[in-house]
Amino acid sequence: DVKVTQSSRYLVKRTGEKVFLECVQDMDHENMFWYRQDPGLGLRLIYFSYDVKMKEKGDIPEGYSVSREKKERFSLILESASTNQTSMYLCASRRQGTNYGYTFGSGTRLTVV
Amino acid sequence: QKEVEQNSGPLSVPEGAIASLNCTYSDRVSQSFFWYRQYSGKSPELIMSIYSNGDKEDGRFTAQLNKASQYVSLLIRDSQPSDSATYLCAVNEAGRRALTFGSGTRLQVQP
Secondary structure, eight states, X not given: OOOEEESOSEEEEOTXXXXXXXXXXXXXXXXXXXXXXXXXXXXXXXXXXXXXXXXXXXXXXXXXXXXXXXXXXXXXXXXXXXXXGOEEEEEEEEOSSTTOOOEEOOOEEEEEO | OOSEEOOOOXXXXXXXXXXXXXXXXXXXXXXXEEEEEEOTTSOOEEEEEEOSSEEEEETTEEEEEETTTTEEEEEESSOOGGGOEEEEEXXXXXXXXXXXXXXXXXXXXXX
16 A cells, blocks of 8 residues: 655644655655645645656645655645644645546644744 | 535434435546545545446445536445545546545534
8 A cells, every 4th residue: 555654743833933844655656745724625735746856836835835856755845834824734645647546644733833 | 616516514314324425526528536535633535436437336335427417426325423524526637637626525424
């Protein structure tokens, strides 16, 4: 089974801090994604990557950046954390091809105080 | 306009009944469709995928796809309290690498 591992389950950071969320997958998937999930707003795509060093903005990229230096690792960076970035962050990976779904990591619940 | 629509619920069914969850989508050339189950505080888990018109069965779950009417549904037979969760519909629209998700339907199975 594909495993997607997010480095932290719970994280508390201060406003203005630079925050790194790490995601690692072990099945050589080409595509990796970062979402945030908030009550009433559903899953919102922040960024995704379809290859090493390749990235595309999702629906809500403002305030975030990403890095993919190796195929298995996709990092989400909050340049200067703000309280409105308090959320559940979900990483997912997917094999190339339309008939494949996502495998999600267990999520990181980030609180910015 | 939301591209994948689901009734937010909650949908309440008694234990042992059939739960029927529906999803409509706007992109006519969407190619593949997925159902995810998400328990409270947990991440989504893929339970069904379907690509062709008709029914696809896996245990107590049946996914149904009607591309002409642009809807996909999930039936859960013999519903159990452990099926209580939010069910997310996801669509792979043509030309997109990312799936498009509905906002989910909350299912409550009453013992």
